[in-house]
Amino acid sequence: QDVNQPYRTGYHFQPLRNWMNGMYRPMIYKGIYHLFYQYNPYGAVWDVRIVWGHSTSTDLVNWTPQPPAFNPSQPSDINGCWSGSVTILPNGTPVILYTGIDQNKSQVQNVAVPVNISDPYLREWSKSPGNPLMAPNAVNGINPDRFRDPTTAWLGRDGEWRVIVGSSTDDRRGLAILYKSRDFFNWTQSIKPLHYEDLTGMWECPDFFPVPITGSDGVETSSFGEVKHVLKVSLFETLHDYYTIGSYDREKDVYVPDLGFVQNGSAPRLDYGKYYASKTFFDDVKKRRILWGWVNESSPAKSDIEKGWSGLQSFPRKIWLDESGKELLQWPIEEIETLRVTQAKWHNKVIRAGSTIQVHGVSAAQADVEVSFKVKELEKADVIEPSWTDPQKICSQEDLSVKSGLGPFGLMVLASNDMEEYTSVYFRIFKSNDTNKNTNYVVLMCSDQSRSSLNEKNDKTTFGAFVAIDPSHQTLSLRTLIDHSIVESYGGGGKVCITSRVYPKLAIGESANLFVFNKGTQSVDVLSLSAWSLKSAHINDDSLSPSIE
Ligand code: DQQ
Known part of the structure; x- marks a missing residue:
């Protein structure tokens, strides 16, 4: 590039x-x-x-x-x-x-x-x-x-x-x-x-x-x-x-x-x-x-x-x-699979509380990552605050330095070598405070761009949504498509999508890294992780074709 x-x-x-x-x-x-x-x-x-x-x-x-x-x-x-x-x-x-x-x-x-x-x-x-x-x-x-x-x-x-x-x-x-x-x-x-x-x-x-x-x-x-x-x-x-x-x-x-x-x-x-x-x-x-x-x-x-x-x-x-x-x-x-080249694969890996583990073997600036998590000790989840009804707000207020029993855990993408820049896509699990709900848990998914670039001129709004799944029965899956300045994430098998634009100054090309992290106080299992480097598609770059001007 x-x-x-x-x-x-x-x-x-x-x-x-x-x-x-x-x-x-x-x-x-x-x-x-x-x-x-x-x-x-x-x-x-x-x-x-x-x-x-x-x-x-x-x-x-x-x-x-x-x-x-x-x-x-x-x-x-x-x-x-x-x-x-x-x-x-x-x-x-x-x-x-x-x-x-x-x-x-x-x-x-x-x-x-x-x-x-x-x-x-x-x-x-x-x-x-x-x-x-x-x-x-x-x-x-x-x-x-x-x-x-x-x-x-x-x-x-x-x-x-x-x-x-x-x-x-x-x-x-x-x-x-x-x-x-x-x-x-x-x-x-x-x-x-x-x-x-x-x-x-x-x-x-x-x-x-x-x-x-x-x-x-x-x-x-x-x-x-x-x-x-x-x-x-x-x-x-x-x-x-x-x-x-x-x-x-x-x-x-x-x-x-x-x-x-x-x-x-x-x-x-x-x-x-x-x-x-x-x-x-x-x-x-x-x-x-x-x-x-x-x-x-x-x-x-x-x-x-x-x-x-x-x-x-x-x-x-x-x-x-x-x-x-x-x-x-x-x-x-x-059809995205036709672009997949090298693959990194994990099975049943425990991500201990507070740890960050690098995924090696993929070109992290242009990748397709699928990961599924299992959280065992759900009873350790904090009860969600009754006033926390706006997921985007929770994701924005509670950055990764704030711990809750379960999570945040997820992916750090487009991370620079020294972690000065990264975009994190993660889950947090809370106990529901609403006894009328069918589920006892509330799952929050966030895409946090606040640390994505040293360039302060860009909009780095954090996004979030609730995912309607019950973590006591279902695995929590996340798929993230990373492509230089776009991070497109699918939570809960496609129930929630969050797309963001980021402009790292350091985490570019070979200097971009991919991590799995768990900043919560309980360990989380990665049941499986597959990360593929994607080759570039030919997109409007064919010099033999008529000009679009
Ligand atoms: N932009 C809007 C449309 C409109 C177009 C959405 C004009 O409503 O037709 O992008 O560029």
Whole structure:
């Protein structure tokens, strides 16, 4: 890796240079995966004149850059081509619905279709002269600054297409406005939104998809049957992606969440770290639903301009419904295994109280680590303070110097030789103070970036979440993908994900180390640990490919 560019990733998607943000529903077409993303060809910060960047892949790991799918060019998008989604029509043709910023700076919805459907790379797209297809007007009461990000459309039993567009009212009611169409080109707004919730603000990048009640396979977006539905929204006010699981009433065309975004205090998040504007797609070859999210920098814009780029995509994750029906599970797609090279392996290793043990034999700056812990003396756990209801706050207040009976224990990643820098991803176990709960324990997962870099200019916020597992029956597992400036962690087999960006000054390349630690007062067993060095994927680095500028 170029020493001047220590934060570029080895296997997380990013363009060769410049700014990237939200990514639009990827797709598989004629065996080729396509990824479209918000790309600023003019520099390393966001620009309203953003275009649709485009890359293709045969394995979701290695990516070839393609020319942008389209740029601002019509009155209906002359001020920017913003987010949108692909829908595959029943005849197999992909169609893109996207938000354009029109000549009046209003947000409107447009359509683009491939010029040559026999080109598996879909290099050329043409916009309909009929654009815009949906526009805010005096009658529909939609605010022209808050009307964006159409989803993948789905087909109802009545043969009509449905699509939702994110919006909000002036008094912060978030809305998924529903539109219907018979031919995909003429759309009518439904009187009722698919769903709305008060006091949630603008809903960006909504996603609405079915998940089978059993098993981990995915299904096509228009599928019905033995499924629940998921509505995910990116809340602009918090810059986090929240989801609800519920039922889609096909007769009334409304979505009824089991628990709303705000009903239960706060909805679950797809990721509790740096992660926004995510989208899923159904991979009909491997019968899975795949989720991708935008991971922004945690560095000041000045540093982004200096390094010439900003923004990554998380590693693609398979996503499915947990057997409880109450939460989604996520796991890195299996293709990551094609990058694995050397492996370090431990079995049944006791990590004594207060100890830190190095994992040797892996390139710790670019690795995939899976570890499972067993904690025997659960009765030694401290009772959680009744006021400790916000996991991120507990993780931030109680740094590693504060001991509790059980934990913190976990991984120290991107650690410098002298431990001046490290990022720790760990668990703490408490006894529950709530006798009504089914479990006697509360498991906390944290990703602590506070010591990640000697450079104080970056945002080093610590993240945290509760993991719904019972450590008296289940092993506590942690998987962490480390890639130079991104640390992507999966707790409890994918119940909780936390992604963070870090910019070590010392823990770079060969000088990065990996440790297992236990700062609690009781020993903890590592049942198994596997850590793999990952080789670099080819990501938009193919000089023979057309330039993305
Ligand atoms: N950014 C896009 C919008 C979307 C937001 C514009 C999320 O369409 O709402 O770049 O990244």
